[in-house]
Amino acid sequence: MTLSELAPGEIGIVKEFTDLEMSVKLMEMGCLPGESITVSRVAPLGDPMAINVSGYQLSLRKFEASTIILQ
Amino acid sequence: MKADIRVALVGNPNTGKSTLFNTLTGLNQKIGNFPGVTVDKKTGYSTLPDGRIAEIIDLPGTYSLYPKSQDESIVFSVLADRSNAHTPDLVVVIIDATNLKRNLLLYTQVADLKIPVIIALNMTDLSTKAGINIDIDLFAKKLGVPVVPISARKVEGIDKLKQAITFANKIALQEPSIDVEAIAPQLIAQISEELKLDNPYFALQLAHQHETVKFLTPTESDRIEELEKEFSFHSQKSQATETIARYSFINDLLYDTVKVPETAKDETLSNKIDKVLTHKVLGFVIFLGVLLFMFQSIFAWSAYPMEKIGDLFAWIQNSLHRLLPAGPLTGLLVDGVLGGLSGVMVFIPQIAILFAFISILEDTGYMSRVTFMMDKLMRKVGLNGKSVVPLIGGFACAVPSIMSTRTIENWKDRMITIMVTPLVTCSARLPIYTLLIALVVPNRNVWWIFNMQGLALTGMYVFSLISAIVVAFAFKLILKGRERGYFIMELPVYRMPRWNNVAFSMYDRSKAFVLQAGKVIIAVSVILWVLASYGPGDRFAKIEQKYRQPQYAKQLNPDDLKRAINSEKLENSYAGVLGHVIEPAIRPLGFDWKIGIALITSFAAREVFVGTMATIYSVDGNADKIESVQKKMGSAKNAQTGQPVFSLAVAFSLMMFYAFAMQCASTVAVVYRETKNWRWPAIQFAYMTVLAYAASLLAYNLLK
Numbered sequence: 001m002t003l004s005e006l007a008p009g010e011i012g013i014v015k016e017f018t019d020l021e022m023s024v025k026l027m028e029m030g031c032l033p034g035e036s037i038t039v040s041r042v043a044p045l046g047d048p049m050a051i052n053v054s055g056y057q058l059s060l061r062k063f064e065a066s067t068i069i070l071q
Numbered sequence: 072m073k074a075d076i077r078v079a080l081v082g083n084p085n086t087g088k089s090t091l092f093n094t095l096t097g098l099n100q101k102i103g104n105f106p107g108v109t110v111d112k113k114t115g116y117s118t119l120p121d122g123r124i125a126e127i128i129d130l131p132g133t134y135s136l137y138p139k140s141q142d143e144s145i146v147f148s149v150l151a152d153r154s155n156a157h158t159p160d161l162v163v164v165i166i167d168a169t170n171l172k173r174n175l176l177l178y179t180q181v182a183d184l185k186i187p188v189i190i191a192l193n194m195t196d197l198s199t200k201a202g203i204n205i206d207i208d209l210f211a212k213k214l215g216v217p218v219v220p221i222s223a224r225k226v227e228g229i230d231k232l233k234q235a236i237t238f239a240n241k242i243a244l245q246e247p248s249i250d251v252e253a254i255a256p257q258l259i260a261q262i263s264e265e266l267k268l269d270n271p272y273f274a275l276q277l278a279h280q281h282e283t284v285k286f287l288t289p290t291e292s293d294r295i296e297e298l299e300k301e302f303s304f305h306s307q308k309s310q311a312t313e314t315i316a317r318y319s320f321i322n323d324l325l326y327d328t329v330k331v332p333e334t335a336k337d338e339t340l341s342n343k344i345d346k347v348l349t350h351k352v353l354g355f356v357i358f359l360g361v362l363l364f365m366f367q368s369i370f371a372w373s374a375y376p377m378e379k380i381g382d383l384f385a386w387i388q389n390s391l392h393r394l395l396p397a398g399p400l401t402g403l404l405v406d407g408v409l410g411g412l413s414g415v416m417v418f419i420p421q422i423a424i425l426f427a428f429i430s431i432l433e434d435t436g437y438m439s440r441v442t443f444m445m446d447k448l449m450r451k452v453g454l455n456g457k458s459v460v461p462l463i464g465g466f467a468c469a470v471p472s473i474m475s476t477r478t479i480e481n482w483k484d485r486m487i488t489i490m491v492t493p494l495v496t497c498s499a500r501l502p503i504y505t506l507l508i509a510l511v512v513p514n515r516n517v518w519w520i521f522n523m524q525g526l527a528l529t530g531m532y533v534f535s536l537i538s539a540i541v542v543a544f545a546f547k548l549i550l551k552g553r554e555r556g557y558f559i560m561e562l563p564v565y566r567m568p569r570w571n572n573v574a575f576s577m578y579d580r581s582k583a584f585v586l587q588a589g590k591v592i593i594a595v596s597v598i599l600w601v602l603a604s605y606g607p608g609d610r611f612a613k614i615e616q617k618y619r620q621p622q623y624a625k626q627l628n629p630d631d632l633k634r635a636i637n638s639e640k641l642e643n644s645y646a647g648v649l650g651h652v653i654e655p656a657i658r659p660l661g662f663d664w665k666i667g668i669a670l671i672t673s674f675a676a677r678e679v680f681v682g683t684m685a686t687i688y689s690v691d692g693n694a695d696k697i698e699s700v701q702k703k704m705g706s707a708k709n710a711q712t713g714q715p716v717f718s719l720a721v722a723f724s725l726m727m728f729y730a731f732a733m734q735c736a737s738t739v740a741v742v743y744r745e746t747k748n749w750r751w752p753a754i755q756f757a758y759m760t761v762l763a764y765a766a767s768l769l770a771y772n773l774l775k
Contacts, residue, residue, distance in 0.1 A: 020307050020308065020311065021307055022557065023311060024137075024307050024310045024311050024314065025139065025557065025559055026559065027311060027314045027315065027318070028134050028135045028137070028176065028314055029134060029173065029559055029561070030172060030173045030318075032314075032315065032318050033315075040342065040345075041345065041346075041349065043349065043443050043444055043446065043447060044349060044350070044351040044352075044354050044355065044444055045444070045447040045448060046447065047446070047447045048443060048446050048447070048456070048558055050345075050443065050562055054170075054172045054173055055169070055170050055172065055173075055331075056169075056170045056173065056561065056564075057341075057561070057562040057563075057564070058559065058560070058561055058562065059439075059442075059443050059558070059559075059560045059561075059562050060557075060558060060559045060560075061446070061557070061558045064557055064558065064559060
């Protein structure tokens with residue numbers, strides 16, 4: 001299960017990443033293994049999505065979300 | 072001003088860093104450049120409690136010392152380059168108290184460079200309200216640095232911060248955060264030894280960034296590359312290890328010092344606003360509404376001040392004409408330089424209002440929601456959600472907009488945005504459109520409330536956006552991307568705009584606009600005036616001789632005679648000759664040699680058009696009065712056919728030319744500055760000129 005498959009309101013916990021380059025950027029922004037992520041909404045045209053992670057809101061594209069594997 | 076101590080401000084974006092900077096320095100700041108790069112260097116001065124003067128450097132907001140965009144790459148360079156005279160003595164790291172975890176990542180990186188640090192803990196009022204309880208004393212003790220709680224918005228704690236800066240240590244006393252050497256032990260040891268470094272984290276950062284920093288010699292950089300191969304160093308893996316280690320340190324620290332309320336928060340206000348503002352349908356309707364309101368206001372609110380500025384200049388020019396002896400130098404100063412300057416100055420109200428809007432949209436957090444909503448749409452045409460900001464800014468001026476593309480991390484997205492931004496109808500095109508539309512479009516209402524002239528103008532704005540999108544799509548197909556695009560962006564919580572910042576941005580941008588455009592206008596005015604006042608060989612003398620013959624004096628009254636002499640002189644001046652040279656090329660577009668001169672001079676800056684027309688049609692008195700230029704142009708007849716020169720076809724053909732042509736020296740210069748390669752401004756200039764010619768040709772032949 002990846003983050004991109006979550007619907008708004010659903011919660012997941014980060015397990016690992018499928019892409020090293022993306023993982024470096026995501027981790028800097030607080031998306032670390034063990035961290036809980038809530039999907040807050042999806043943009044009107046279906047992409048990107050907005051998530052709540054470590055106390056703030058982050059926007060990322062569906063493709064980027066698909067590199068985050070959840071527990 | 073001579074500074075006693077140099078302080079760098081470092082922090083994540085949206086932490087109130089600029090507000091703090093403005094509070095510390097007031098209007099006492101200037102924008103320069105960092106050596107070798109195009110990133111704006113904002114510096115200002117602040118007087119400390121003991122009377123010493125601190126130079127404050129505002130570094131671009133960043134989430135980590137590993138840069139993701141051009142702006143961010145400067146942060147490490149400034150902090151690390153110890154050979155440089157600009158190296159800070161002290162770093163103030165601004166940390167958002169409502170978002171400690173992510174903010175502390177950057178702090179631990181900066182702290183490990185072993186430069187003296189102070190933490191300014193901002194937004195403590197908001198964190199207290201949210202029930203976040205920070206044991207500041209313990210927090211400071213564990214980190215080994217002074218921690219000053221402040222609220223930059225409410226101007227609280229600023230005196231304490233200044234005191235902390237005054238009494239800051241000369242040497243770094245902060246506790247180490249992570250075991251840096253464990254990340255790449257042999258490589259760090261070897262680099263430290265060969266480059267004689269005493270700081271392991273600095274050595275590690277050099278391993279990552281040796282290709283981009285400016286202070287290494289090529290030999291040093293190549294040697295680091297060799298060492299990386301020798302010890303099979305993998306930059307991204309090392310970054311991942313480091314980030315995880317840092318967050319683990321931060322989690323331990325926060326566990327001991329911060330209590331966050333257990334209960335899940337109610338739905339925040341920001342979330343409620345987002346439900347409306349990024350709604351499937353409402354979101355776009357509101358965005359369009361905001362844009363519409365913005366443009367309506369720009370025109371409505373600026374009309375009065377623009378008229379007053381115009382009047383003021385006309386008064387100055389008239390007074391000077393009365394005071395100064397008539398002659399070529401007076402003509403140059405009053406009609407050329409002042410006339411040209413007034414053409415720029417009248418735009419100040421529009422520029423100021425537009426930047427006020429843009430600054431409010433950014434400050435409140437709405438702009439990042441627009442970026443969020445538009446990303447998918449923009450990506451389809453080769454742009455990026457973040458391109459929306461420069462494109463909207465392009466309605467004011469392409470120059471600052473192109474500079475604002477630095478926030479776009481992806482190279483290809485950024486290049487395409489830079490290439491199409493000058494197509495958006497900027498404020499310099501406005502007087503040209505207004506003038507030409509007033510000439511050929513009747514001032515009548517259609518469908519009750521819509522004014523035809525207003526509709527024509529709106530049409531030009533919409534047309535410019537469409538052409539920017541089409542051209543962007545073409546570039547998307549042509550350009551090859553070098554790297555993957557990504558869009559990981561913070562959505563800050565909604566806030567009230569800080570009116571100080573809005574006012575400051577209005578002042579700052581207007582000043583920059585006037586200085587930048589003013590220089591070009593003065594230069595062009597002087598050159599045009601010389602070209603129009605002198606002619607090759609003895610042509611001028613011959614004209615004077617011809618009109619001295621008695622039959623002219625009999626037929627014409629003195630005023631008409633003077634005008635006949637002047638217009639024949641203009642036709643034979645260098646400018647006139649130049650106009651005649653290019654006339655064959657522009658005749659298919661419906662332009663004559665006089666328009667040709669205006670086209671040539673407009674390549675320096677579009678707004679020169681009106682002034683040139685005024686000079687060429689030798690309007691008496693106020694060369695800058697649009698009414699009088701308009702009248703003169705309206706009554707201009709073609710010598711052969713007796714038809715008006717500015718027919719519907721010619722006017723629209725001209726507008727098409729101005730819509731597409733790259734007639735702005737400042738933009739060319741800024742594109743070169745931003746891309747550091749003459750190829751890009753050259754390509755842009757070429758494609759825009761070709762499009763301008765084609766669109767003009769099409770418009771003329773369709774409407775003829």
